Amino acid sequence: MFFILAIIIALLESTIFRGIDILPVLVIFRGLRKGPFVGLLTGAGIGLIAEVFSSGPLGIDLILYSITGLFSGILSDRFYYRKDLLSEMIFLFLGLGLFYFLSLIFIGRDIISYRPIIITILFLAVFSPLAFRLIER
């Protein structure tokens, strides 16, 4: 069910929701709440979905999402992760920061010219936990 939702989100991100990256947010949340092992597996699964919908060499998106999921799981294990809004915003900011940093490195882009990505990360880090809480209710 979770991966069917991920496929639907990938379809929508490829067509309508241009510039909004919900898939990395899903991976980070899963890693934060379920730990490194589930985070890695979720990242690998969603990474495979992202591979199909993006161009570039096979395997890059798989690695990116897997590392992000694993990192989020390790963060929640090492640092006391409370399921409150502020913690989630901070952890999400860190997770997305790693995701975009690795994306720029792996895809080979100039990091400095992508400073606007900070705004994307802040936007997602602030609004995603709120959106998830609304959905969970």
Place this chain on the structure above:
Amino acid sequence: MLKLQRHLSLILILIFIFIIPFLSQFFQDDLKIEILNIFRIPLKIISNTYYVLRNIPNFKEIVAENKILKQNIENLERELLKSQEARLENERLRNLLAFNASGKTHFIPSMVIGKDLSDLRYTIIIDKGKRDGIRKDMVVVSGNGLVGRVRECGWGIARVLLIVDHDSSISGLVQRTRDEGILVGNGRAGLIMKYLGLDSDVKKGDKVITSGFGAIFKKGILIGEVVSVDMDESNLYLKAVVKPEVDIFRLEEVLVMKP
């Protein structure tokens, strides 16, 4: 013991994930696009719905524009008849002089049904593929200008590398001055034309076309317009920022050129 097992599983999965890019060279080139072909119909439905809904607020303007366009079509049809006559006469005269006629270009119209999931790559997905005659490296245009080339081709779907992608590199020519250079994609900032000579007279407003060098892009396709000219980082050449002729980020239909 359980923790050790879990750590081992984690490490094994990570090793497997990192090996895949190395193993990918043994897979078929178009594997990703063939899998994406499965989602062709949902992509088409979502993008068509989105285009219709996006145009609803502009309905009145669209009706007025439609009326003007119909009138323009009638005028153009009259002009076409005149030019067909001129063309037939030209053919007769060429035959008399035994010249070789140049081939006509055929186009395959396609709809844009998706874009790259990553914001760091600039590709679009079109709803035509191998079964419609599309092949890898075919040139894609829209209206007057160059859009890109077919990068991957599946059975009913294809991925087009846009000219603004950082991996895109095109040999170009400034139409007025005939200076040659290489145009590389620069994302949302457009294109950068590199290796212009220091004595080049390129100015803002100059049109840039494809030079025809390389096996992919025919000569004479309009790429864009020069926005600014500066010295490059090495101080050995000039570089020009070029704005694409086509509105790359609002494409809905494109034409694929059949060689």
